[in-house]
Amino acid sequence: MTGRLYGIGVGPGDPELMTMKAARLIAMIPVLAYPAPDGGASLARAIAAPFIPPGRTELALAIPIRPGPAPAGAYEAAAALLAEPLAAGRDVAVLCEGDPLFYGSFIYLMERLADRFPVTVVPGVNSLSACAAAAQLPLARRDGTLTVLPATLNDDKLRALLNGTGAAAILKVGRHAPRLKALLAAMGVADRGAVLVEHASRGGQRVTPLADWQGEAPYFSAVLIPPADKETAP
Numbered sequence: 001m002t003g004r005l006y007g008i009g010v011g012p013g014d015p016e017l018m019t020m021k022a023a024r025l026i027a028m029i030p031v032l033a034y035p036a037p038d039g040g041a042s043l044a045r046a047i048a049a050p051f052i053p054p055g056r057t058e059l060a061l062a063i064p065i066r067p068g069p070a071p072a073g074a075y076e077a078a079a080a081l082l083a084e085p086l087a088a089g090r091d092v093a094v095l096c097e098g099d100p101l102f103y104g105s106f107i108y109l110m111e112r113l114a115d116r117f118p119v120t121v122v123p124g125v126n127s128l129s130a131c132a133a134a135a136q137l138p139l140a141r142r143d144g145t146l147t148v149l150p151a152t153l154n155d156d157k158l159r160a161l162l163n164g165t166g167a168a169a170i171l172k173v174g175r176h177a178p179r180l181k182a183l184l185a186a187m188g189v190a191d192r193g194a195v196l197v198e199h200a201s202r203g204g205q206r207v208t209p210l211a212d213w214q215g216e217a218p219y220f221s222a223v224l225i226p227p228a229d230k231e232t233a234p
């Protein structure tokens with residue numbers, strides 16, 4: 001009998017936004033793993049900390065949380081680390097910031113392990129919902145559309161994908177903020193009321209009109225763009 005691999009979404013930052021299921025499983029599962037980039041602190045672990053009992057086996061996975069591809073072998077090494085207790089019959093929970101399957105590192109671990117071990121994914125509140133709540137900005141209504149894009153795409157791709165869309169959200173803003181601001185201004189999109197949301201649901205949460213933003217943004221920030229033809233009547 002092998003152990004089961006769990007991908008547990010711990011939400012965008014506020015521990016109260018963790019699900020009851022996440023809290024219950026974290027209190028039960030004997031081995032807890034989390035990305036701890038560059039040997040530093042783990043954001044996912046910090047979010048889940050109030051629910052982690054003392055004495056758990058903890059595995060810090062050397063997976064970077066920054067734009068761009070992970071160093072060669074990072075996911076193989078992390079998957080190998082998880083495979084040891086799983087092969088020995090112990091359940092392992094990987095704590096994931098936000099939702100595990102929404103731009104999450106867990107995707108690459110699950111893809112490497114699912115053929116050998118049973119997997120359960122526990123969804124979490126994702127950053128998009130937390131940013132919308134912080135900005136009190138509806139993401140989609142009636143037959144409206146929502147386009148989600150990473151800021152890491154080049155200008156041509158972003159322009160093509162934003163052209164004619166309804167509401168849009170851009171993640172992984174970080175150092176791309178100045179380029180994004182210029183692009184969205186040139187497209188006439190920024191003056192639809194676009195906002196930049198930093199650290200939604202945790203300390204440092206701030207919502208700033210994109211037009212007022214200067215310089216780079218933190219990695220944990222997103223741009224929300226309301227649709228051009230905002231319909232407000234219910």
Ligand SMILES: C[S@@+](CC[C@H](N)C(=O)[O-])C[C@H]1O[C@@H](n2cnc3c(N)ncnc32)[C@H](O)[C@@H]1O
Nearest residue numbers: 098099102103126127171172199200219220221
């Ligand atoms: C690799 S993705 C992970 C997304 C995460 N799995 C989720 O469900 O939201 C990281 C990006 O999500 C966004 N993000 C995550 N948490 C955030 C927060 N609390 N506030 C604002 N943006 C956040 C940022 O754009 C960041 O660059």
